[in-house]
Amino acid sequence: MQAFLDTLLGDAAGLERQLGYLAGMVVFGAVVVFGFVLPFAGIVTWAERRIWARIQSRVGPNRVGPFGFLQWLADGVKNILKEDIIPTVADRPLFRFAPYVVMVGFVGAFVCVPFSGDLIIADLNIGILYITAVTSLVVVGILMAGWSSNNRWSLLGGIRAATQIISYEIPASLAIFPAVLLSGTLSMQGIIGEQGAAPWQWHMFHSPFTLLGFGLFFTAALAEGNRTPFDLAEAESELVAGFATEYSGMRSTLFFMAEWGNLYVIGALVTTLYLGGWQVPQFTYNPVLMNLAQVGVFMGKSLACVFFMIWLRATLPRVRVDQLMAMCWKYMVPLAMLSVLGTATMMVALPNGSHTLRMATFAVVVGVVIRFAFKVRFHLKRARKLDYTSLSPGASQGLSS
Amino acid sequence: MSAVTSWLQNVTTSCSTVFEGLSITFSHFFRKPYTVEYPDRMETRVQDTLPFRYRGMLEVDLEICTGCLACERACPIECIVIDTTKDKATRQLIINRFDIDLAKCMYCGLCSEPCPTGSIHHTREFEGSDYSLESMMRRYVKFPVAAYKPKKTAEDDPEIMPVLERGMRYLDEYAQPEAKPASGTTSSSDTADPGSGPGGAA
Numbered sequence: 001m002q003a004f005l006d007t008l009l010g011d012a013a014g015l016e017r018q019l020g021y022l023a024g025m026v027v028f029g030a031v032v033v034f035g036f037v038l039p040f041a042g043i044v045t046w047a048e049r050r051i052w053a054r055i056q057s058r059v060g061p062n063r064v065g066p067f068g069f070l071q072w073l074a075d076g077v078k079n080i081l082k083e084d085i086i087p088t089v090a091d092r093p094l095f096r097f098a099p100y101v102v103m104v105g106f107v108g109a110f111v112c113v114p115f116s117g118d119l120i121i122a123d124l125n126i127g128i129l130y131i132t133a134v135t136s137l138v139v140v141g142i143l144m145a146g147w148s149s150n151n152r153w154s155l156l157g158g159i160r161a162a163t164q165i166i167s168y169e170i171p172a173s174l175a176i177f178p179a180v181l182l183s184g185t186l187s188m189q190g191i192i193g194e195q196g197a198a199p200w201q202w203h204m205f206h207s208p209f210t211l212l213g214f215g216l217f218f219t220a221a222l223a224e225g226n227r228t229p230f231d232l233a234e235a236e237s238e239l240v241a242g243f244a245t246e247y248s249g250m251r252s253t254l255f256f257m258a259e260w261g262n263l264y265v266i267g268a269l270v271t272t273l274y275l276g277g278w279q280v281p282q283f284t285y286n287p288v289l290m291n292l293a294q295v296g297v298f299m300g301k302s303l304a305c306v307f308f309m310i311w312l313r314a315t316l317p318r319v320r321v322d323q324l325m326a327m328c329w330k331y332m333v334p335l336a337m338l339s340v341l342g343t344a345t346m347m348v349a350l351p352n353g354s355h356t357l358r359m360a361t362f363a364v365v366v367g368v369v370i371r372f373a374f375k376v377r378f379h380l381k382r383a384r385k386l387d388y389t390s391l392s393p394g395a396s397q398g399l400s401s
Numbered sequence: 402m403s404a405v406t407s408w409l410q411n412v413t414t415s416c417s418t419v420f421e422g423l424s425i426t427f428s429h430f431f432r433k434p435y436t437v438e439y440p441d442r443m444e445t446r447v448q449d450t451l452p453f454r455y456r457g458m459l460e461v462d463l464e465i466c467t468g469c470l471a472c473e474r475a476c477p478i479e480c481i482v483i484d485t486t487k488d489k490a491t492r493q494l495i496i497n498r499f500d501i502d503l504a505k506c507m508y509c510g511l512c513s514e515p516c517p518t519g520s521i522h523h524t525r526e527f528e529g530s531d532y533s534l535e536s537m538m539r540r541y542v543k544f545p546v547a548a549y550k551p552k553k554t555a556e557d558d559p560e561i562m563p564v565l566e567r568g569m570r571y572l573d574e575y576a577q578p579e580a581k582p583a584s585g586t587t588s589s590s591d592t593a594d595p596g597s598g599p600g601g602a603a
Contacts (some may be wrong), residue, residue: 055426059436315426316419331412368420375424380431 029121032110039250041261047258048107048310055314074279082249087150094148098141099254101245105137106258109265114188116278116294116376124310127188128176131269132169135224138258139165142226142233145255149246155393157242160321161233165224167328174336178343179203179273192277200362204274207357211342211365214274216336218305221266224330226259229307229316232324267305268298275301440528442547448525454574456508456523459501461541462564466520468548469495472512480505481512481521494548503529505536514575518549519568 045070047060051376053060061068086095111134112127114120123289124130139162146158181188182203195202204214224229234242271277278294319327350357414537437580439447451457468485513522531537549561 032403054434055429057429057432058434059434059438217469239453309424315422330408335412372424372427375421376431379425379428 011158017210024105025121028119029111032113032115032121033107033313036255037107037110037261037264040264041194041257043069044260044263044306044310045075045256046072048313051307051310052314055311056215068084069212070114071365076253079253080250083248084251085241085246087246089149089150091150094144095246095300098145098148098249101144101252102138102258103141103254105135106261106265107142108134111281112188113265113268114192114272114277115298116256116291117189118291119295120189123187123189126186128180128186128269131265132173135262135265136165136169138262138322145247146243149243151238151246152240153245156335157233157239157245161226161243164226164230166231167325168220168223168230170222171216171328171336174333174340175213175217175220176273177336178206178210179341181340181347182206182210182278188272188277191273192279195276195279197281198311199276199277200358201279202255205275205361205365206353206357207343207346208361208364209346210274211361212335213215213339213343214270216339217273218266218270220328220332220336221269222309223313223324225262227263228313229319230324231318233250257324263306264302266309267302271301275305277301346401413590434480435509439550446529452524454523454571455527456527457525457527457528458523459506459508459512459539460504460524461501462520462522462568463499463541463546464561465518465548465549465565466496466499467521467551468496469517470516471517472521475511475515477509477511477572478505478507486545488547493550495545496542496548497545499541501539502537503539504534511572516568516572518551518565519547519571520523522568522571 050060064070142161146154181190210309244257278298480502482500
């Protein structure tokens with residue numbers, strides 16, 4: 001970003017130059033937030049409903065616009081026009097403030113999302129630490145919402161969210177370590193720069209320990225994002241809507257926008273840390289083309305992660321509270337420790353890494369994917385050949401009247 | 402030691418079961434949805450897929466109504482009102498009124514059973530919602546008409562023939578569901594199997 005601004009600013013110096021940097025970042029930040037983050041949070045609701053529907057043999061929203069694509073706009077307009085109700089017994093200032101805290105925690109993460117080699121709002125040298133810190137603001141907002149609603153469901157939801165997010169911060173942070181160790185930096189661009197374009201050059205395939213770290217980070221990030229199977233904070237069947245029970249209209253929309261937008265943050269983090277980020281082979285020296293290709297690759301990887309999360313949500317049931325805590329403290333924290341220590345040991349033992357080990361890890365993952373394809377084929381073959389929808393003219397009986 | 406093995410077993414079990422579940426849900430992407438998008442996005446109208454003797458809204462073919470009042474007597478809730486007079490000069494039965502109150506009708510089918518010609522019958526229409534009760538009253542006779550008089554020989558009026566054929570077929574289907582139609586009724590669209598004949602012949 002700075003290099004790009006330098007070419008624009010020319011020979012301006014001193015305060016003017018600093019102001020130029022600031023203006024560039026603010027403009028790009030605004031473009032990212034209003035042009036990408038907010039529409040993305042909306043579109044992903046539509047995508048999620050369509051994908052769930054197909055998994056459940058339904059059609060999903062398909063009436064508003066082509067394939068129902070404009071459904072998210074219709075829902076948004078509806079939510080904006082709805083009455084904003086504040087319960088009389090609620091703690092008014094906190095109640096009104098909570099959605100903004102959640103929103104700030106979520107949008108703040110985009111400061112460090114590296115869309116391409118140059119397109120990043122600010123490449124902080126503590127980037128990944130900043131993101132873990134700022135996304136923790138979400139839990140404050142959720143707890144505020146749960147407490148100020150003065151409602152038992154909301155309070156339970158808020159407390160559940162707090163315990164869950166605070167617990168899962170630990171395996172999530174520990175699982176970030178292997179990638180940071182391998183890169184030797186906390187900066188997002190630095191972490192990506194240490195990886196290559198080919199899949200086996202990603203941090204994920206460095207050794208079995210980083211593969212483990214990838215899985216743990218993904219799971220812990222899901223739990224931090226309050227996604228099924230860890231959506232205890234707003235378990236519909238138990239807590240109405242959890243911390244968002246008393247919210248209506250735009251305020252509840254802000255919560256849900258943060259929740260769905262968080263999917264992208266999780267996807268971007270996983271992509272950056274373990275999946276090679278925006279790395280593409282150097283096929284041209286044209287910076288615009290390079291940046292476009294990098295944005296495309298980064299988007300493709302992170303959207304694949306988002307798809308995977310939606311797919312997981314349609315597959316897995318919600319875990320119980322005790323299972324959630326057992327999984328965090330008994331399983332994920334020790335495994336994350338193992339991942340960190342293993343990676344560190346590997347780095348000491350093999351300072352330059354082992355190409356054989358990389359390829360072996362990569363082969364294992366490819367094998368799992370192939371096994372998965374066969375599994376899917378098996379289930380498709382076993383599926384009953386029943387079609388209740390065959391309402392063809394041939395199925396009709398006799399004459400019409 | 403058993404604690405460690407059970408710990409490891411829990412890890413492998415959770416991983417393999419999640420793997421299995423994901424493969425099942427993913428296979429659904431390659432299957433067709435079961436949803437039927439009634440009513441506006443269907444290949445065929447639902448009405449056309451229903452069986453011939455489906456008990457939808459009642460209808461009367463006045464051309465072949467004999468004015469015998471069998472349906473009026475059969476109706477358990479008296480939603481059919483028929484008024485007939487005998488024309489002294491021509492010795493013909495005149496139907497002055499034939500009303501069916503569809504708001505009352507309970508679709509039992511008792512009226513279509515005794516009908517000698519299959520004049521009163523259920524259609525396959527079922528979307529009968531309306532804004533007023535009055536509009537549910539179907540008045541089939543606008544001006545008094547002569548009742549149909551069955552002929553000794555086969556019907557030869559080209560206007561009445563198809564209607565009567567249809568009515569007789571309706572009665573046959575009731576007597577012997579799924580049976581082949583009588584050889585006398587040779588509708589152009591009738592194939593060997595009445596169950597698979599295409600709709601829309603009438």
